[in-house]
Each structure stands twice: as structure tokens, then as C-alpha cells.
Amino acid sequence: MRRWSASTFSLFADVFGVLFILLILTSAVYWFVQRPVFLLKGVDVQVEGNKDAINVKDVAQVLDGHIHGNYFTADLSEIADQFKRIPWVRDVSIGRVWPNQLQATLYLHHPIAVWGDEKLLAEDGTLFVANQEIAESKGALPKIFGPVDRRMEIYKQYQAFEDTCRKLGYDVTSLTYSEYSGWTLHFKRPEGKVIKLVLKKGENSAQMDERLIKIIESLPAISAQIGAEPTELDARYEKGIAVLKPAPEEETVSPEDTVQDTGDKKNGR
Structure with missing residues (x-):
């Protein structure tokens, strides 16, 4: 039967000691991360561009059911992808604000023309479908x-x-x-x-x-x-x-003239 030397036992003891410490640290970190204080309380949204193009309803609709986790575990890329579903949004910058907030900046398209019957043409060449009245609120395109x-x-x-x-x-x-x-x-x-x-x-x-x-x-x-x-x-x-050459404009007869003419005929004039 093979005998284990004292040095071998010492090595195994050291390894198990390190593993035990790592387990304790991991548990402590997990416990800390899961504290209620880190549960997300909201997303602070800032808009760079025509602020009339984005409203609270748009933001709430795209984020509904897509904010999971807390300050440490929230998937920022997924949230950014949801923001990009809003037609006006060109790009998104999103970060964490200690201890339970997220902050997102939405960079909007700048429309320079109406393309075709429905789309807007942005200055970077992007075509997107959005409210043309909002796009032309500061002047016709x-x-x-x-x-x-x-x-x-x-x-x-x-x-x-x-x-x-x-x-x-x-x-x-x-x-x-x-x-x-x-x-x-x-x-x-x-x-x-x-x-x-x-x-x-x-x-x-x-x-x-x-x-x-x-x-x-x-x-x-x-x-x-x-x-x-x-x-x-x-x-x-x-x-x-x-x-x-433009077609000549037809002369129009007002209702008053029509009534007067009818009355004159009845009077034998």
C-alpha cells in the first residue's frame, strides 16, 4: 500500500484551504450583490436631438419586460437594443449609477428630407419611418x-x-x-x-x-x-x-348672385 508523505498531505491541505476561502468569498460576494438596496429603481433617460420625438410612453413600451437583475447583473446591451427599436433612435449610450439606477442617453436621427411617401432621410443616409409632423415641426422638409x-x-x-x-x-x-x-x-x-x-x-x-x-x-x-x-x-x-401654359381659372358665381338672378326672373325683369 502506497504511503502519503507529510509534504503531500500539506499540499492537499493548502489546496483545500484555498478552495474553502474562495467558496466563502464567493458566497459573501453573492450575498452582497443580492441585497435589496441594489434592485433597480429606474432608468434615467436623456435625449440628444428633437425631444418632442420621444415620449415616456415610447420608453416604457420598449423597456416593458426587458429590465432584469440589479445594479450589477442588468444586461446593458439588451436594454440598449430595446431603445434602438424606437424609430427615432440612432444610437444609445447606457451606464450604471450607484447604487440602483441606470442612465441612458438616446441620440436621435436628424432628418434632412422626406424620402418617398412615408420615410425620412437622416443626415447619415439612414431611412426610417417616423412621425413627419414632428420632423417638420421646425420647418418643412x-x-x-x-x-x-x-x-x-x-x-x-x-x-x-x-x-x-x-x-x-x-x-x-x-x-x-x-x-x-x-x-x-x-x-x-x-x-x-x-x-x-x-x-x-x-x-x-x-x-x-x-x-x-x-x-x-x-x-x-x-x-x-x-x-x-x-x-x-x-x-x-x-x-x-x-x-x-396654365389653364385659365373659371369664373365662379356666388350664391348671392344666383338668388338675385332667380328673383329677377320671377319678377319678369
């Missing part, structure tokens, strides 16, 4: 249409058109790009009617800008020639522009 993979190129062209139009007293309301029909620009004076202008594709931004300036500067002459400001201009031709 331009309407942008076209192939989704060219959205930022279309927006940059809108900016170029807008800069040119503003210098000449007009505002751009929408811009559409189509591989078939080219660029369709809608612009107007602050208190005027919208004018539709079609420019052919293939020209670079500088060429289109030069052509736009010439067209806007020629609008008074065109209006004088046709007797009214045009509603549509097609500038895809090499020599000349196709102009659509």
Missing part, C-alpha cells in the same frame, strides 16, 4: 424621390438646386430622379405657385446649375409671352424649352 441606392446623391443635388434657387428668389419643394425621365424639380416663390422643371440626365451638376439659372432668369420673358407664369417647363431639349 424637402421631398426627395428616386432609386434608394442613390438617395444621398439626389439629396446633394437638391442642395445644389436649392442654393441656386434661393439666390434668385425661389425655394425648392421637391426633387425626383428617374433613370427614364431624368431630374424633375419643383420650385416656387415664397408666395407663388409651384413650377415643375424637367432636366435631362447625363449632365453634371455644374451644367444643370447653369441651365437652371438661365431658365429662371428667362421666366419673366416667358410669362410675358404666354400671358401667365408657366406651370411646367421641359428643358431636356438641346435647342429650346417646352412650356405648359
Whole structure:
């Protein structure tokens, strides 16, 4: 039978001693972590961006059933993912506040245009669906249409058109790009009617800008020639522009005039 030496017994004693101490420490840490004082009492939410876009109901809805554990054990990445379900949220920063709070900062998208019929275009190129009335609470956004993979190129062209139009007293309301029909620009004076202008594709931004300036500067002459400001201009031709004259407004008859006329007929006048 093999005999154990004193040194071997001493080694085993040391190992078991260390394990016992680790067990005691682990139990103490577990006991400490589970104290009621560390139970989460709430999340302090701060918003960087349009604060009207986020309300308490939105936050409560996305967090419902997703906050587990306490100050030490709460899964911050899971909570951040829930915040990102709110359409306006671009990014989230979340941390712990001793001894029982969480603090989250929500960084919101900054919309720069309305894309298509439903979506908003953010300055980083993200498309998201959110309340357009809130997005336009501080001013109307331009309407942008076209192939989704060219959205930022279309927006940059809108900016170029807008800069040119503003210098000449007009505002751009929408811009559409189509591989078939080219660029369709809608612009107007602050208190005027919208004018539709079609420019052919293939020209670079500088060429289109030069052509736009010439067209806007020629609008008074065109209006004088046709007797009214045009509603549509097609500038895809090499020599000349196709102009659509607005339809004449029909005269309306007021109800008072109708009653008076009827009465006159009855009186034989």
C-alpha cells in the first residue's frame, strides 16, 4: 500500500484551504450583490436631438419586460437594443449609477428630407419611418424621390438646386430622379405657385446649375409671352424649352348672385 508523505498531505491541505476561502468569498460576494438596496429603481433617460420625438410612453413600451437583475447583473446591451427599436433612435449610450439606477442617453436621427411617401432621410443616409409632423415641426422638409441606392446623391443635388434657387428668389419643394425621365424639380416663390422643371440626365451638376439659372432668369420673358407664369417647363431639349401654359381659372358665381338672378326672373325683369 502506497504511503502519503507529510509534504503531500500539506499540499492537499493548502489546496483545500484555498478552495474553502474562495467558496466563502464567493458566497459573501453573492450575498452582497443580492441585497435589496441594489434592485433597480429606474432608468434615467436623456435625449440628444428633437425631444418632442420621444415620449415616456415610447420608453416604457420598449423597456416593458426587458429590465432584469440589479445594479450589477442588468444586461446593458439588451436594454440598449430595446431603445434602438424606437424609430427615432440612432444610437444609445447606457451606464450604471450607484447604487440602483441606470442612465441612458438616446441620440436621435436628424432628418434632412422626406424620402418617398412615408420615410425620412437622416443626415447619415439612414431611412426610417417616423412621425413627419414632428420632423417638420421646425420647418418643412424637402421631398426627395428616386432609386434608394442613390438617395444621398439626389439629396446633394437638391442642395445644389436649392442654393441656386434661393439666390434668385425661389425655394425648392421637391426633387425626383428617374433613370427614364431624368431630374424633375419643383420650385416656387415664397408666395407663388409651384413650377415643375424637367432636366435631362447625363449632365453634371455644374451644367444643370447653369441651365437652371438661365431658365429662371428667362421666366419673366416667358410669362410675358404666354400671358401667365408657366406651370411646367421641359428643358431636356438641346435647342429650346417646352412650356405648359396654365389653364385659365373659371369664373365662379356666388350664391348671392344666383338668388338675385332667380328673383329677377320671377319678377319678369
